[in-house]
Amino acid sequence: MTQNAIPLFTKRRTQYALGAKLPLPEAQVDALIREAIRLTPSSFNSQSSRALILFGAPSQKLWKEITKETLRPMVPADAFAATDAKMDAFAAGAGTVLFYEDQDVIKDLQQKYPLYADNFPVFSEHSAGMAQFAVWTALAEAGIGASLQHYAPLIDAEVAKTWGVPASWKLRAQMPFGSNEAPLPEKTFIADDVRFKTVR
Numbered sequence: 633m634t635q636n637a638i639p640l641f642t643k644r645r646t647q648y649a650l651g652a653k654l655p656l657p658e659a660q661v662d663a664l665i666r667e668a669i670r671l672t673p674s675s676f677n678s679q680s681s682r683a684l685i686l687f688g689a690p691s692q693k694l695w696k697e698i699t700k701e702t703l704r705p706m707v708p709a710d711a712f713a714a715t716d717a718k719m720d721a722f723a724a725g726a727g728t729v730l731f732y733e734d735q736d737v738i739k740d741l742q743q744k745y746p747l748y749a750d751n752f753p754v755f756s757e758h759s760a761g762m763a764q765f766a767v768w769t770a771l772a773e774a775g776i777g778a779s780l781q782h783y784a785p786l787i788d789a790e791v792a793k794t795w796g797v798p799a800s801w802k803l804r805a806q807m808p809f810g811s812n813e814a815p816l817p818e819k820t821f822i823a824d825d826v827r828f829k830t831v832r
């Protein structure tokens with residue numbers, strides 16, 4: 633039996649040391665990200681996930697201008713150097729995927745299926761996480777490093793204004809990606825008996 637999934641999942645890691653080189657042309661990376669999100673399951677096949685995919689200068693603008701300047705007044709001045717360096721590290725990558733969930737899709741589902749109304753926002757979050765994992769893993773398979781970041785809702789309005797994001801799209805996560813510029817630390821795991829029960 634050939635097993636491809638586990639080696640692939642093993643390859644997906646949090647990479648902070650990003651560079652701007654890509655092993656594939658940008659158009660292919662763009663297509664890969666889109667296909668990974670297209671193939672992601674969603675409740676009632678509602679396909680609530682949306683993405684804004686930034687390459688090059690727009691990605692740098694996201695980190696070095698929008699996110700950095702949003703955080704500057706919020707972080708104590710003597711602690712800002714770390715934030716500054718972090719934003720520059722994300723900007724050093726080749727691009728960023730911004731993951732959204734379309735709230736209009738959720739409202740629609742709630743009207744159509746009132747019995748499940750409370751579940752749809754939760755299902756949407758589950759689907760968002762799956763889309764993030766799918767993209768992260770697909771990028772890793774292509775030799776592209778990435779990490780998962782959360783600066784919503786702080787940056788939502790400025791991002792929406794800058795790139796014309798529809799009002800119904802809610803920002804859930806940002807994934808800066810690029811070349812792997814440093815080895816990754818070994819991944820550690822808690823004990824299996826804490827996590828799993830198998831019954832036969």
Ligand SMILES: Cc1cc2nc3c(=O)[nH]c(=O)nc-3n(C[C@H](O)[C@H](O)[C@H](O)COP(=O)(O)O)c2cc1C
Binds near residue numbers: 644779
């Ligand atoms: C739901 C979720 C939220 C996360 N949020 C952040 C984050 O805001 N910033 C960050 O640097 N890493 C974030 N991470 C990455 C985790 O810290 C990382 O996946 C974990 O330490 C395991 O390391 P690995 O990705 O190399 O396997 C997040 C991961 C998940 C699944």
